[in-house]
Amino acid sequence: MSxxxxxxxxxxxxxxxxxxxxxxxxxxxxxxPEGMVKLNQSAGEILKxxxxxxxxxxxxxxxxxxxxxxxxxxxxxxxxxxxRGQKWVQW
Amino acid sequence: xxxxxxxxxxxxxxxELTYRCPLHCVFCYNPVDFATREDEMSTDDWLRVxxxxxxxGSVQCGFSGGEPMLREDLEVLVAEAHRLGxxxxxxxxxxxxxxTRIAALKDAGxxxxxxxxxxxxxxxxxxxxxxxxxxxxxxxxxxxxAHGYPMVMNVVIHRLNIDHVDRIIGMAxxxxxEYLELANSQYYSWAEVNREHLLxxxxxxxRAEAVTARWRERLDGRMRIFFVVPDYHENRxxxxxxxxxxxxxTITPDGTALPCHxxxxxxxxxxxxxxDMSVHDIWYESEGFNRYRGTGWMKEPCASCDxxxxxxxxxxxxxxxxxxDPAAADPVCAKSPHHQRVADAVARAESGAANEQPLIFRxxxxxxxxxxxxxxxxxxxxxxxxxxxxxxxxxxS
Ligand code: SF4
Ligand code: SF4
Numbered sequence: 001m002s003x004x005x006x007x008x009x010x011x012x013x014x015x016x017x018x019x020x021x022x023x024x025x026x027x028x029x030x031x032x033p034e035g036m037v038k039l040n041q042s043a044g045e046i047l048k049x050x051x052x053x054x055x056x057x058x059x060x061x062x063x064x065x066x067x068x069x070x071x072x073x074x075x076x077x078x079x080x081x082x083x084r085g086q087k088w089v090q091w
Numbered sequence: 092x093x094x095x096x097x098x099x100x101x102x103x104x105x106x107e108l109t110y111r112c113p114l115h116c117v118f119c120y121n122p123v124d125f126a127t128r129e130d131e132m133s134t135d136d137w138l139r140v141x142x143x144x145x146x147x148g149s150v151q152c153g154f155s156g157g158e159p160m161l162r163e164d165l166e167v168l169v170a171e172a173h174r175l176g177x178x179x180x181x182x183x184x185x186x187x188x189x190x191t192r193i194a195a196l197k198d199a200g201x202x203x204x205x206x207x208x209x210x211x212x213x214x215x216x217x218x219x220x221x222x223x224x225x226x227x228x229x230x231x232x233x234x235x236x237a238h239g240y241p242m243v244m245n246v247v248i249h250r251l252n253i254d255h256v257d258r259i260i261g262m263a264x265x266x267x268x269e270y271l272e273l274a275n276s277q278y279y280s281w282a283e284v285n286r287e288h289l290l291x292x293x294x295x296x297x298r299a300e301a302v303t304a305r306w307r308e309r310l311d312g313r314m315r316i317f318f319v320v321p322d323y324h325e326n327r328x329x330x331x332x333x334x335x336x337x338x339x340x341t342i343t344p345d346g347t348a349l350p351c352h353x354x355x356x357x358x359x360x361x362x363x364x365x366x367d368m369s370v371h372d373i374w375y376e377s378e379g380f381n382r383y384r385g386t387g388w389m390k391e392p393c394a395s396c397d398x399x400x401x402x403x404x405x406x407x408x409x410x411x412x413x414x415x416d417p418a419a420a421d422p423v424c425a426k427s428p429h430h431q432r433v434a435d436a437v438a439r440a441e442s443g444a445a446n447e448q449p450l451i452f453r454x455x456x457x458x459x460x461x462x463x464x465x466x467x468x469x470x471x472x473x474x475x476x477x478x479x480x481x482x483x484x485x486x487x488s
Contacts, residue, residue, distance in 0.1 A: 015239075015241060016202070016203065016240070016241035016269075018178055018202065020150075020176065022148065022150060023148075024100045024147070024148025025099075025100070025148065029150060031150060031151065031178035031202075032178070032203075032241075033180060033202070033203040033205065033241055033243050033270065034151065034153065034180055034203070034205065034243075035151070036102060036150060036151060036178075
């Protein structure tokens with residue numbers, strides 16, 4: 001098992017999972033074999049930035065800019081660790 | 092969804108492409124009279140269903156059967172489903188899944204293959220040691236992995252194989268499965284005919300759960316194991332299909348739209364056909380889909396029960412099969428006045444009482460025979476989504 005997420009981690013959506021916007025449900029969903037997770041807005045915003053080209057520092061900076069917020073890193077890291085436990089993301 | 096208001100979209104589209112199948116599973120969830128229903132929709136009909144359901148918000152599409160590999164247009168259907176934005180699932184026994192076809196399916200955009208193990212041989216008791224079955228699955232599993240699919244394996248569990256759970260898990264680990272579903276058989280269709288042979292004892296279930304727990308520790312997350320307990324041994328029913336007309340839209344080979352695989356057995360209810368009605372009208376307007384939605388249709392003890400939103404009264408087909416009343420509480424529920432029928436079946440399983448009826452393998456000849464007998468529900472029992480496709484829709488909002 002590799003280490004917990006940190007600022008340099010480059011998360012990407014897990015193999016077998018697909019993130020997409022569903023107009024009928026008005027939210028992002030994560031699709032996986034025979035299942036679906038409806039994402040709340042913050043989960044959707046984080047995952048949509050997990051494209052493998054950005055590290056956590058970049059994702060946090062982008063989120064803070066987009067939502068005019070600060071101090072999001074702790075929440076993002078906690079979310080990503082949880083998400084990896086579910087195999088939603090990998091790194 | 093709760094009992095009121097407009098239902099949500101049909102998130103799950105289950106396309107039962109054909110009832111044809113080379114195998115003979117004793118727990119098969121296809122209708123017992125499948126051989127009298129040979130009509131299959133054309134490619135164009137299916138393409139239209141895919142488009143209409145997607146427009147209504149379906150996101151998961153499961154191609155199943157029968158054996159869906161027997162449809163030569165499978166690749167065409169998968170390609171269209173993928174283009175439309177579905178997550179595409181193929182539920183197969185692996186028979187007919189050749190290197191050529193798996194490559195074509197990958198190109199078509201197939202997202203996931205669920206490989207199931209069946210009692211495909213007549214040597215049910217030692218089907219696991221039946222080399223031909225194992226070799227075929229091993230070969231197919233290797234192909235699935237080589238093409239970069241997550242390796243998901245499903246095994247229907249019952250009295251005759253539950254004591255092999257240790258070997259089943261070991262085998263799944265050997266072929267590199269990432270997910271293993273040990274789904275206890277649900278007692279409807281062929282499994283209902285064979286119920287007395289298939290219902291495990293409590294001790295068997297407890298042992299299998301303990302074995303599963305030990306493996307989970309040992310695997311340390313390498314493979315996730317889902318163990319689906321049989322509802323007969325519980326005292327509250329399952330929320331069948333995650334609610335009638337709530338998530339699942341099943342289309343049978345001839346185009347009949349159903350809220351679950353077995354709903355066609357329910358009396359006094361006509362189900363629409365996608366050849367005559369749009370998916371929108373089927374889902375939102377048809378009597379077949381509205382009848383048991385939510386909680387408004389309930390009788391006592393469900394109507395005033397404080398758990399009614401949780402299980403929605405359980406399974407309608409199980410209620411009908413065991414009480415002859417499709418609006419009764421699912422008799423798995425200890426509050427049902429008919430619960431004793433379930434308890435008796437479990438007690439018979441415990442006592443190991445001799446079973447005079449032979450085990451019946453699914454097949455066209457047996458199907459015609461059972462259909463001719465005016466196969467009577469009520470002799471015993473029940474449904475829930477096909478053991479091969481349990482609902483897994485979680486909410487995270
Ligand atoms: S359960 Fe068995 S017999 Fe029935 S469709 Fe599936 S593989 Fe075929
Ligand atoms: S009485 Fe009906 S609603 Fe209440 S727990 Fe039993 S099945 Fe569910």
